[in-house]
Amino acid sequence: MKVSRLGYLSFTSVDLPGWRRFGTGVIGAMDVPGTEGDVRLKIDEHPFRIRVEAGDADRLSGIGWELASRADHDALYERLNGLGLKLRDGDAAGAAKRCVADYFATEDPAGNIIEFYCERTGCGDPFRSPAGVRGFVTGEMGLGHVVVPAAGALEETHDFYRSVLGFGASDDLTIALPIEGVPPMRVLFMHADNPRHHSLALFSKPSPTGIVHLMLELEDVDEVGRCLDRVGAHGLGLMATLGRHCNDNMLSFYVNGPAGVAVEIGCEGLQLDWTRFEPTVSSVADHWGHAYRQLADGP
Ligand SMILES: [Fe+2]
Structure with missing residues (x-):
């Protein structure tokens, strides 16, 4: 079992307009509005790759790692559980926010919040950069x-x-x-x-x-x-x-x-x-x- 790839990053921020300006104007990402006013930055066929929600501090709040299959996802869950890590099961609202079928979260030994999923939802819409970027290597x-x-x-x-x-x-x-x-x-x-x-x-x-x-x-x-x-x-x-x-x-x-x-x-x-x-x-x-x-x- 190996983690396949980096899927998404989640942030909290006191400055959502700043992220929106930076994301669209500098990075050249599409701003795909979230249901709760989140900033969701789309750079490829995925629904978004960076999500920023309002918070009282500017922080990375989750690193989304993609697994190749349901079997890998479930095997990892069991493995981490067996090691005694505290796992947080994702709920439907959390999965909807992240555009994943489901997920679970834990922390690495340094305290970074890591999340695992095997299926992204809402993929397929083309990327059309507001800044004329041809595409990102993803x-x-x-x-x-x-x-x-x-x-x-x-x-x-x-x-x-x-x-x-x-x-x-x-x-x-x-x-x-x-x-x-x-x-x-x-x-x-x-x-x-x-x-x-x-x-x-x-x-x-x-x-x-x-x-x-x-x-x-x-x-x-x-x-x-x-x-x-x-x-x-x-x-x-x-x-x-x-x-x-x-x-x-x-x-x-x-x-x-x-x-x-x-x-x-x-x-x-x-x-x-x-x-x-x-x-x-x-x-x-x-x-x-x-x-x-x-x-x-x-x-
Ligand atoms: Fe680097």
Whole structure:
């Protein structure tokens, strides 16, 4: 049993209009109104990939992982239950919000909320970007990737994803910071059961929003450049300038999205055959670029 792909991300926010502006105007996603005023951002044939509901804080509130079949879904439920994890069964209202047939939720050892489903509902409507984006690289590789904090529980959480959920190690990156007294940052990258170099990474430091960044992949460098133009037109700041990562070869930049949620917009990410792959250990994050504006806050 392996998790197939990243299906959706859920957030709470005090600034739904900000998410709507950012989602449509900068990312180029469609705003598909939710039943309770939620912001639902659609970037492909799925009903949406990002859902933001009103809340009293800006936080990542759930990471939706897709399983290949009902049998995998049920087997995972039993496995987690057997390990003594507290599982929350999804109800009909929750499933409707997420556009899944059903789901259950739990927390990883670092406290990140993770949800599992095997069937998305409401798929099939075409994506027509309000900003002229041709399309995002999703499909069998899922929505992109997400990096979450695992401060104080990095190894334990890494082991949980690999031994319990079937993720594979991709890269173990340690970056020394040129700041005296600040320990190195470590990022552990993992792949799900699809060719994307990583669907998930764990970060060694805390993040007040519960997320370090999310990544959406565009079709080519011109699409990335046009998105960079939209960032400028909206007067937004970059968290990291244009650059190319070493481990997944992604050409990307990082923009400060609503409420400090960083979004990486990239292209040309590696797609791998895992039967021929050896996990890497690295100490250099980038071939070039990606100048971080807040080094202590990480990649
Ligand atoms: Fe990334």
